[in-house]
């Protein structure tokens with residue numbers, strides 16, 4: 001055969017092989033009919049834990065409906081039938097098939113972690129519902145199950161109306177993190193009501209008929225039960241059937257999920273089968289939207305998106321459904337945002353303020369910014385000023401966590417939504433705030449301590465730590481301390497021997513070290529500073545006393561500003577845990593969503609790194625604040 005003939009033969013073989021591969025894949029995958037990777041711009045692989053739980057079916061439906069809105073996307077899905085080994089091989093096959101991005105809803109977070117981590121080295125991964133261990137993924141989207149449990153607790157307290165009440169909790173799989181968190185939140189709330197007694201039964205399959213059977217076994221003992229709290233609406237329906245068969249119509253039932261459709265929680269509320277459902281969003285729609293942002297390399301995609309859940313009763317059902325069905329409409333006027341910012345205490349803060357201003361300008365938003373100079377009273381006055389001016393949205397970076405209830409209620413009464421940027425608050429009524437956009441400070445503290453544990457693991461002698469705390473009562477101070485101490489508790493031999501507040505300023509950090517040295521010989525092994533500015537102030541004080549920072553004492557800091565990264569490069573600081581100040585783009589996106597009528601997630605958590613001598617030369621090049 002001549003050369004041309006050989007080539008034609010090769011082409012025919014390739015076409016046949018490709019057809020065979022496509023046929024094989026068609027039989028292997030379910031979901032949207034797969035197209036060959038070349039036919040669409042983006043191919044998204046979905047690895048689903050199982051396709052039998054109603055919650056997961058709704059999740060898949062949402063993904064498919066959202067994906068249809070994009071012409072250039074196809075999805076390919078696999079069903080692991082709740083078998084982790086199958087899910088591992090499903091994920092590998094999706095990767096071999098050439099998906100551009102993987103969305104995974106794990107059967108078992110621990111078992112799926114290694115494969116997710118491997119895949120993340122080559123393509124972006126969005127994890128849904130159950131978080132894998134560590135941070136080797138692009139984005140996690142899920143509900144806050146502790147809050148869901150708390151909301152169910154509030155529902156039960158209201159149904160008990162201050163009386164004695166006996167509650168039967170129908171849990172799902174008790175080893176699942178969602179069950180553990182729901183139970184924790186529920187017990188937290190009813191723990192304040194000694195008249196409410198609760199007992200738990202478990203229905204591992206989480207299915208309607210199994211729940212019905214379990215409740216039927218109770219027989220006449222149901223006489224002692226006032227409320228049933230089922231950990232999903234389908235078990236709630238099973239429980240309802242049982243109580244009706246046994247003739248205990250007076251028992252009130254609370255469920256979780258709040259889906260639409262026949263036998264969905266909303267319909268059960270409408271028909272009076274259950275008194276209340278707590279919605280548990282699947283995140284399917286958001287997963288596709290963020291997946292597209294990731295694929296298009298949009299900047300500022302967060303690391304975690306925690307979705308909001310709602311209490312739905314007959315009283316607010318219509319209003320809730322109307323909100324669900326409403327189509328967002330972009331506001332056709334210039335949006336006014338009032339920004340009550342903390343001050344200019346640190347390099348982080350200056351970068352944060354600049355980022356917000358630049359993003360507002362880019363989005364054509366009119367930003368009124370007031371600087372509180374680290375004083376809560378001034379910040380509250382700023383919020384009142386924004387209310388008086390009738391802005392569309394108020395953004396607060398709160399100096400401290402407490403003392404916000406009254407002014408936030410005033411904002412609500414004026415119909416102005418409030419967003420939190422960078423710092424959190426504690427209020428009686430969480431719904432006074434639409435969303436929190438910022439870091440996970442507890443994780444930052446944990447990362448600092450974990451680095452220290454690894455770094456000093458071969459050291460035998462006890463390790464003495466000096467802590468430079470930030471502003472008293474500010475959420476980064478409380479939570480970084482909490483995360484650091486949580487991790488510290490797991491390791492004997494480490495103790496914080498000196499801890500003072502430095503208000504997040506350079507001068508504050510310097511002063512703490514100087515005051516210590518006035519009273520003590522230097523015997524500190526490690527300084528954990530809650531921010532870079534204080535760490536750099538401490539470095540200066542140490543050098544003035546001929547103590548070699550980074551060598552005689554290890555220094556761990558938080559933020560990741562250029563001056564601190566430079567000190568890390570010079571060996572004067574040993575580890576910097578990042579806290580990202582560039583929140584402007586996400587904040588303005590949230591303002592846009594809010595003013596178009598979209599519901600915001602409860603929390604949007606930024607992506608953050610950890611810097612050490614191993615990666616600093618590479619990372620410092622990208623830092624411009």
Ligand code: AHR
Pocket residue numbers: 345346347348349422423476504530531532533558559579
């Ligand atoms: O709220 C974040 C903290 O506030 C930063 O870590 C610190 O530098 C700032 O002042």
